[in-house]
Amino acid sequence: xxxxxxxxxxxxxxxxxxxxxxxxxxxxxxxxxxxxxxxxxxxxxxxxxxxxxxxxxxxxxxxxxxxxxxxxxxxxxxxxxxxxxxxxxxxxxxxxxxxxxxxxxxxxxxxxxxxxxxxxxxxxxxxxxxxxxxxxxxxxxxxxxxxxxxxxxxxxxxxxxxxxxxxxxxxxxxxxxxxxxxxxxxxxxxxxxxxxxxxxxxxxxxxxxxxxxxxxxxxxxxxxxxxxx
Amino acid sequence: xxxxxxxxxxxxxxxxxxxxxxxxxxxxxxxxxxxxxxxxxxxxxxxxxxxxxxxxxxxxxxxxxxxxxxxxxxxxxxxxxxxxxxxxxxxxxxxxxxxxxxxxxxxxxxxxxxxxxxxxxxxxxxxxxxxxxxxxxxxxxxxxxxxxxxxxxxxxxxxxxxxxxxxxxxxxxxxxxxxxxxxxxxxxxxxxxxxxxxxxxxxxxxxxxxxxxxxxxxxxxxxxxxxxxxxxxxxxxxxxxxxxxxxxxxxxxxx
Numbered sequence: 001x002x003x004x005x006x007x008x009x010x011x012x013x014x015x016x017x018x019x020x021x022x023x024x025x026x027x028x029x030x031x032x033x034x035x036x037x038x039x040x041x042x043x044x045x046x047x048x049x050x051x052x053x054x055x056x057x058x059x060x061x062x063x064x065x066x067x068x069x070x071x072x073x074x075x076x077x078x079x080x081x082x083x084x085x086x087x088x089x090x091x092x093x094x095x096x097x098x099x100x101x102x103x104x105x106x107x108x109x110x111x112x113x114x115x116x117x118x119x120x121x122x123x124x125x126x127x128x129x130x131x132x133x134x135x136x137x138x139x140x141x142x143x144x145x146x147x148x149x150x151x152x153x154x155x156x157x158x159x160x161x162x163x164x165x166x167x168x169x170x171x172x173x174x175x176x177x178x179x180x181x182x183x184x185x186x187x188x189x190x191x192x193x194x195x196x197x198x199x200x201x202x203x204x205x206x207x208x209x210x211x212x213x214x215x216x217x218x219x220x221x222x223x224x225x226x227x228x229x
Numbered sequence: 230x231x232x233x234x235x236x237x238x239x240x241x242x243x244x245x246x247x248x249x250x251x252x253x254x255x256x257x258x259x260x261x262x263x264x265x266x267x268x269x270x271x272x273x274x275x276x277x278x279x280x281x282x283x284x285x286x287x288x289x290x291x292x293x294x295x296x297x298x299x300x301x302x303x304x305x306x307x308x309x310x311x312x313x314x315x316x317x318x319x320x321x322x323x324x325x326x327x328x329x330x331x332x333x334x335x336x337x338x339x340x341x342x343x344x345x346x347x348x349x350x351x352x353x354x355x356x357x358x359x360x361x362x363x364x365x366x367x368x369x370x371x372x373x374x375x376x377x378x379x380x381x382x383x384x385x386x387x388x389x390x391x392x393x394x395x396x397x398x399x400x401x402x403x404x405x406x407x408x409x410x411x412x413x414x415x416x417x418x419x420x421x422x423x424x425x426x427x428x429x430x431x432x433x434x435x436x437x438x439x440x441x442x443x444x445x446x447x448x449x450x451x452x453x454x455x456x457x458x459x460x461x462x463x464x465x466x467x468x469x470x471x472x473x474x475x476x477x478x479x480x481x482x483x484x
Contacts, residue, residue: 011296080304087297091297
């Protein structure tokens with residue numbers, strides 16, 4: 001079994017011996033199709049007889065009401081937002097993800113802390129500081145980075161849920177209108193992800209392809225991962 | 230870890246365990262500075278409106294782990310820092326803080342988080358111009374707290390650590406750990422010790438002396454409704470003339 005590893009000090013008060021489950025992370029910018037892929041992977045894994053648990057940002061029962069409220073009011077400053085999201089992440093990691101891994105589940109995580117760092121850094125937060133905040137984070141078994149370009153994202157938005165305030169980074173006004181702001185903001189995020197892909201060793205997946213092709217690619221990679229043991 | 234205060238204002242912090250008497254002292258200090266015409270702002274630990282509902286929920290339901298507790302407290306502090314303390318310091322105000330990052334360093338480490346990790350969380354905040362640490366023996370603090378309150382709260386007593394099923398015993402064990410952390414920080418951060426068992430007046434005299442040293446030659450933001458009650462120091466005169474000049478400018482601007 002693989003040794004439990006953290007990016008920094010982990011949880012010094014809680015010695016975690018072994019985690020038989022697998023933590024699989026799907027990363028990538030807004031609208032790249034992460035949640036669709038997670039649904040597909042979930043059905044496939046369950047069909048194979050694995051227990052699956054999924055999680056995503058802002059789903060902690062502790063911080064969700066507060067974060068939702070703050071988001072509606074647009075009252076959060078950047079460090080406050082950054083740490084509020086870190087709280088959400090820590091709560092889910094300790095109370096959902098780790099217990100599920102202990103019980104041998106496949107945990108499919110829709111984004112991990114990398115997305116939080118990307119958004120923070122684009123907003124001017126110190127990159128080294130943000131990385132150290134996540135010294136308690138568990139190293140996933142695999143991180144798949146669904147990589148795309150702005151042009152492709154725009155088509156997905158136009159034919160999907162449309163442009164929205166947060167996904168366009170309007171809180172930092174990258175431009176004076178939603179469309180231009182979206183393009184500037186998303187390209188900055190992609191730049192951050194590209195940098196982290198190298199730094200943290202993500203497996204990059206070309207997300208400009210059809211849903212089914214991406215799914216088959218992911219499935220193949222995950223199968224290989226299980227065979228490693 | 231923390232950088233020197235680069236801002237125009239001054240930052241004065243009181244630290245100490247529950248029942249050390251620091252809040253009484255900072256309250257007296259606040260009023261004293263106000264009457265001297267100094268622009269002063271008071272900020273206390275755990276007071277962000279934004280984070281309040283989350284803290285309340287998590288405390289009520291006992292949802293915290295040491296890490297999430299530490300992070301939520303840091304979120305609370307960040308909100309106060311970005312929206313209150315930083316603007317005030319930039320404006321040239323004397324900011325008085327009842328607890329600061331050191332409270333987190335003491336409590337969170339007493340709860341078992343990594344000391345270096347928690348120090349990084351707060352590294353965006355500067356080192357105060359003065360940190361006054363009110364030290365009291367554990368027995369004195371326990372006596373003060375238990376006589377003043379009906380019941381010690383769950384997290385205050387460190388019940389989440391499972392040190393003891395008895396709240397008072399747990400409180401004692403937890404507070405002792407915090408005292409140990411504070412004691413270690415005295416030299417790490419150059420804190421000034423004040424004996425919290427002395428009379429309130431005697432401590433206040435010492436506190437005022439310490440603050441006078443910090444404010445020596447300080448030219449902060451003038452107070453708009455300025456009245457001298459306690460003698461005129463040089464800084465006070467300076468502030469007054471600056472205020473007058475500003476008023477004059479404002480009048481001219483109106484014309």
